[in-house]
Amino acid sequence: MRHSRIKKRMFGVAVVLVIVLILFAIFWYRTSSSETGNSLTELVNRKETIHLWYTDDALTDYLNSKALEFYDNTDIRVDVKLVSGLEYLEAVNAASLNEEEDTPDIYILTNDSLEKAYLAGLATRLPDSAPIYEESLFHEAARNAVLYDGKYVACPMYYETSALLYNKTYLQQIADEANSVENGEMYDGETAEQGNEGVVQTVTAEQLIPTSIVDILTFADQYSTPENVEYFFRWDVSDIFYNYFFIGNYISAGGAAGDNKSQINIYNTESISSLKVYQEMNQFFSIDTKETNYDTIMQEFQEGKTIYTIATSDCIQRLDEAAKNGEFGYEYGIAKLPDINQELTTRGMSVTNALVINGYSEHKESAGKLMEFLIQDASADLYNMTGKLSSVNRDSYENAYEAVFMENYQESIPIPKMLETANFWVELEICFAKVWGGEDANTQLRQLSEQIKTQLAGKPVAETPIEDPQVELLPAVEYEEGTGELDITSEMQGGAGIVF
Structure with a gap:
């Protein structure tokens, strides 16, 4: 009996020990699992994250998509943030100085703000490994756009500039009608025998793509226009972006890179001559600056009322989408900006949106890797996904019009960066408006030059007046608004000139 009791006690102790071991095992398993889970969470949280800021919502899908690709390739996460364009650089600065906010490590900025960004410590010289140093990727205008004080402080991403937009359908109709008239005359009278030998194509649509303002006026004089055309x-004319090409080749605000305060050249014979021609254009094509803007100009072109206009790259998607929706029934073409004449050449303006590495960033190396990825690997998809034209040079383009805009971009003047001349474009636009309205081109350019130089020098600067140059565009021509026609008068006394 006693032996039996001892066995029972021992059995009871064993059971208790087993239960204790089981409970201990459960506790150990749960604790171990919790620690493992916490370790995985901590591991994920420890993965490097960089922050990319931008202001244009058209880039949202593109940047989010490319951020995921970049993460797959590098294991570096990218937090993409759309912020307001109002006081954008001030917001970048505030976030960079606030320890409770995530510093934007890399952000997209227009090139005219690069001096301000660099002086505030929000931009830094790019390392030699950055894509900007590969000359094959960017042409001179793109590189100058991000050059400040002899240093590359950003990398060009995409750009905007202007080009000549024309109605290709109308050019073909004008050529066909001109040839039909010409061939008809060949069969009359003494030329009939010559005409029977064959019809000669004397005019092609391609020949009607103007290379100068003189060409446009000559075509308007020589050829009849289709019925729907109201404006040749x-x-x-109210926006300096579309006017600038008239004098762009003869003025400078800061030199090639737009950052040299000693290189201000606004008032000279060529710039005066070019602006006088601009003023004369109002006698041919009377355009009310108060009643027209870019949207109305593009709408008129879309409705087939205009043959030639000056447009920015957004016109490609706008017209293609309108054609798909049955709202644009013409073919169109894009060409280089026309010169004024053989002596006076033109040059457009460009704005480059660039990738900037924040000087306050603690992840500059990773931000540089993202920059390299967006430029070298992702830029091929930029236009199709956003409608933005990449600043990167390519051997070929899916859309032929991209190549034409790139050609205009290559020859353009980047908008300057200097803080002291931040008002230059507003003042230049006012100058153009006054000249268009009839005020003296010579006087307006001289006053503008004195104003800008005074701002830079900190003391009054007076320009020596230049003798007013004589400008001849075409023999006596007058445009009839709303008809698409030019009236040509006989020779004026004293030679060629404009009928006012």
Whole structure:
């Protein structure tokens, strides 16, 4: 009996020990699992994250998609943030100085703000490994756009500039009608025998793509226009972006890179001559600056009322989408900006949106890797996904019009970066408006030059007046608004000139 009791006690102790071991095992398993889970969470949280800021919602899908690709390739996470364009650089600065906010490590900025960004410590010289140093990727205008004080402080991503937009359908109709008239005359009278030998194509649509303003006026004089045409040549004369090409080749605000305060050249014979021609254009194509803007100009072109205009790259998607929706029934073409004549050449303006590495960033190396990825690997998809034209040079383009805009971009003047001349474009636009309205081109350019130089020097600067140059565009021509026709008068006394 006693032996039996001892066995029972021992059995009871064993059971208790087993239960204790089981409970201990359960506790150990749960604790171990919790620690493992916490370790995985901590591991994920420890993965490097960089922050990319931008202001244009058209880039959202593209940047989010490319951020995922970049993560798959590098294991570096990218937090993409759309922020307001109002006081954008101030917001970048505030976030960079606030320890409770995530510092934007890399952000997209227009090139005219690069001096301000660099002086505030929000931009830094790019390392030699950055894509900007590969000359094959960017042409001179793109590189100058991100050059400040002899240093590359950003990398060009995409750009905007202007080009000549024309109605290709109308050019073909004009050529066909001109040839039909010419061939008809060949069969009359003494030329009939010559005509029977065969019809000669004397005019092609391609020959009607103007290379100068003189060409446009000559075409308007020589050829009849289709019935729907109201305006032979019409552009937004209220916006300096579409006017600038008239004098762009002869003025400078800061030199090639737009950052040299000693290189201000606004008032000269060529710039005066070019602006006088601009003023004369108002006698041919009377355009009310108060009633027209870029949207109305593009709408008129879309409705087939205009043959030639000056447009920015957004016109490609706008017209293609309108054609798909049955709202644009014509073919169109894009060409280089026309010169004024053989002596006076033109040059457009460009704005480059660039990738900037924040000087306050603690992840500059990873931000540089993202920059390299977006430029070298992702830029081929930029236009199709956003409608933005990449600043990267390519051997070929899916859309032929991209190549034409790139050609205009290559020859353009980047908008300057200097803080002291931040008002230059507003003042230049006012100058153009006054000249368009009839005020003296010579006087307006001289006053503008004195104003800008005074701002830079900190003391009054007076320009020596230049003798007013004589400018001849075409023999006596006058445009009839709303008809698409030019009236040509006989020779004026004293030679060629304009009928006012």
